[in-house]
Amino acid sequence: MDMTGEERITAPRDTVWAALNNPDILRQCIPGCESLEWVSPTELTAKVKLKIGPVSASFSGDVTLSNINAPESYTISGEGKGGIAGFAKGGADVVLKEDGNETILHYEAKAQVGGKIAQLGSRLVDSSAKKLAQQFFSDFTAAINGQASA
Secondary structure, three states, rough: EEEEEEEEOOOOOOHHHHHHHHHHHHHHHHHOEEEEEEEEOOEEEEEEEEEEEEEEEEEEEEEEEEEEEEEOOEEEEEEEEEHHHHHEEEEEEEEEEEEEEEEEEEEEEEEEOOOHHOHHHHHHHHHHHHHHEEEHHHHHHHHHHHHHHO
16 A cells, blocks of 8 residues: 655644654554654654454554654654554655745655455555544644644
8 A cells, every 4th residue: 555645734844843753742643542652762662543444453563763864854664463453564754845834744655454454455444544644644733733832
């Protein structure tokens, strides 16, 4: 599964970069995120509970940041195991471009799923992934805007 997209965020690039590296903000914005903690300057552990079609699963996994070019870009990759429901792994290249007092966040993501989730069919998995991405960016933008006005 491949996804690309762009989001315009009404905040300076430094603010967006800081939020992308703040586990408290990310925990609020990642759909179903139960925990997200730094284990090193470039690694996090996460627990996420999701429902995709008829399958509910709790995923535990690791997230790694690489190709870090602060405050402009990085690559985020991860792998999560959901027991009998299966696994998910993938990554995304994230680029932040300044546009006046706003930031354009561009991402290119690739993901693979296996197990029961993969048996649901690519159309359902793809549409669920797109909805989760839209929810993340909506919540992320709201969190940044709330933080900026606070």
